[in-house]
Amino acid sequence: MPEAAPSDPPAKSAKRKKKFKWRPWLRALHRDLGYLAVGLTFVYALSGLAVNHIADWDPNFSNFEREFVVEAPLPEGDEQAAAAIVLSAAGIDETPLDVYSPADGELEITLETSTLFVATETGKVYEEGQKERFALRAANWLHLNRGKKAWTWFADGYAGALILLAVSGMFMIPGRKGLVGRGAVLVIAGIAIPLAYLAYVGGP
Amino acid sequence: MTDPKASTSLAQSIARRDFIRKAASGTVIAAFGGGLYALSDHLTSEAKAQTRADGRARIPPGQRVISALKPMGGQPGDPSRGNVKIKIHGEVDNPFEVDFRELLAMDVVDTRADVHCVTGWTMLDARWKGVRVKDLAAKAGLKKTARHVIFEAAHGYTANVRLDEGLADNVLVTWEHDGRPLRRPHGAPVRALVPDLYFWKSSKWLTGIRFTRRDQPGYWETRGYNNHADPWKEERYA
Numbered sequence: 001m002p003e004a005a006p007s008d009p010p011a012k013s014a015k016r017k018k019k020f021k022w023r024p025w026l027r028a029l030h031r032d033l034g035y036l037a038v039g040l041t042f043v044y045a046l047s048g049l050a051v052n053h054i055a056d057w058d059p060n061f062s063n064f065e066r067e068f069v070v071e072a073p074l075p076e077g078d079e080q081a082a083a084a085i086v087l088s089a090a091g092i093d094e095t096p097l098d099v100y101s102p103a104d105g106e107l108e109i110t111l112e113t114s115t116l117f118v119a120t121e122t123g124k125v126y127e128e129g130q131k132e133r134f135a136l137r138a139a140n141w142l143h144l145n146r147g148k149k150a151w152t153w154f155a156d157g158y159a160g161a162l163i164l165l166a167v168s169g170m171f172m173i174p175g176r177k178g179l180v181g182r183g184a185v186l187v188i189a190g191i192a193i194p195l196a197y198l199a200y201v202g203g204p
Numbered sequence: 205m206t207d208p209k210a211s212t213s214l215a216q217s218i219a220r221r222d223f224i225r226k227a228a229s230g231t232v233i234a235a236f237g238g239g240l241y242a243l244s245d246h247l248t249s250e251a252k253a254q255t256r257a258d259g260r261a262r263i264p265p266g267q268r269v270i271s272a273l274k275p276m277g278g279q280p281g282d283p284s285r286g287n288v289k290i291k292i293h294g295e296v297d298n299p300f301e302v303d304f305r306e307l308l309a310m311d312v313v314d315t316r317a318d319v320h321c322v323t324g325w326t327m328l329d330a331r332w333k334g335v336r337v338k339d340l341a342a343k344a345g346l347k348k349t350a351r352h353v354i355f356e357a358a359h360g361y362t363a364n365v366r367l368d369e370g371l372a373d374n375v376l377v378t379w380e381h382d383g384r385p386l387r388r389p390h391g392a393p394v395r396a397l398v399p400d401l402y403f404w405k406s407s408k409w410l411t412g413i414r415f416t417r418r419d420q421p422g423y424w425e426t427r428g429y430n431n432h433a434d435p436w437k438e439e440r441y442a
Contacts, residue, residue, distance in 0.1 A: 051277070054276055054277055054323065055274055055276070055321065055323035055324065055325060056274075058274075058275040058277065058389055059277065060277060061275070061388075061389060063275060063387065063388070063389055065387070097284060098284040098286045098287065099286075100284060100285055100286030100304075102285055102286075102304050102305055102308060103305070103308055108284070108285055108286070108385075110283055110284040110285075110286070114388075115283055115284075115385070115388070115392065117385050126384065126385070128384075128385070128387045128388065128392075129388065130388050130389060140277075146279060146359075204441065
């Protein structure tokens with residue numbers, strides 16, 4: 001039996017009805033961009049929260065200070081020996097970055113995360129330093145684009161992706177009333193909030 | 205058998221009472237909290253009643269007094285005083301570098317100054333030890349063509365200040381705050397101090413002072429903050 005010719009009327013009409021459906025593509029784009037953006041969204045959001053409240057806390061370091069006394073007088077003229085005694089008494093097992101005597105009777109021991117200021121005649125030691133909040137500092141470093149160079153391209157790409165996410169998010173699922181329903185109210189509210197704030201504070 | 209109408213009415217009455225009780229508790233807690241905040245802010249209230257020697261209010265508008273400097277971030281530089289090398293250069297006849305021992309050997313001043321952060325806090329009567337920028341400028345032989353001072357700091361940070369404001373008596377290169385060596389988050393080992401402008405002008409981790417003919421907006425000034433930064437005019441943003 002001969003096969004049906006491609007020009008048969010029923011097959012042709014079925015082919016005509018097969019329209020391009022853009023929503024599934026939009027949803028797929030939104031979903032995949034969303035997956036890609038998860039990591040950076042956490043970086044920017046957490047860092048944004050941290051840096052926004054910089055007047056209340058140090059988002060990069062936790063700071064500390066302490067005072068103690070070591071046996072005095074410390075050896076005069078041998079800064080390294082004096083530093084070794086102080087570090088041993090302080091329970092610090094670290095090679096100093098610098099040992100420096102700015103004036104007679106004063107010794108300063110610079111370590112990676114702290115500095116010890118020593119009065120060599122009295123043995124009084126004041127230590128001040130800071131410990132890195134590792135993950136948060138890294139996030140802040142990225143957020144504020146301290147490294148510049150290639151990160152600028154990533155950051156720009158992320159900003160572009162956020163715009164795409166916002167736009168695709170509006171259209172990916174048709175509401176019962178389309179865009180004029182709840183979606184429109186929320187979009188208008190989202191735009192109105194910053195405008196209302198600008199009006200309230202009198203502009204930039 | 206229970207009358208359903210009476211039961212509903214009773215339930216409503218209990219719910220109303222419960223709501224009123226919770227609302228009253230909330231109000232009392234909020235009022236107590238507000239009262240505590242007001243009490244804790246007596247420093248600001250006291251400062252608001254004071255006037256500076258130059259006739260300006262002791263506390264600029266929009267500021268709240270706190271009792272200790274707050275760390276405000278930034279990229280720290282080398283913390284060792286042994287590695288201090290402050291370069292004095294630009295519109296000067298004799299550019300030079302000064303190390304920490306040489307700073308100590310200069311005319312060291314121990315002074316008190318209020319400082320004002322653009323984020324809204326002010327610290328009163330902070331004690332600072334250092335040398336005057338005008339003494340460093342004099343030593344370098346400042347040219348008449350100089351109009352601006354650029355404070356240079358670690359990792360390329362800069363802050364620009366008008367010459368007359370940069371050479372004021374209370375503008376220092378400082379290494380001690382409140383009787384203690386400057387702490388790392390506050391710019392150790394050496395920072396600038398320009399007390400009459402918002403505090404970001406007081407560059408931390410100072411590496412140089414450059415005098416220029418033309419203004420060169422610095423790190424924050426090119427990122428939306430005001431070029432001049434007068435706290436009494438609330439020059440916070442561009």
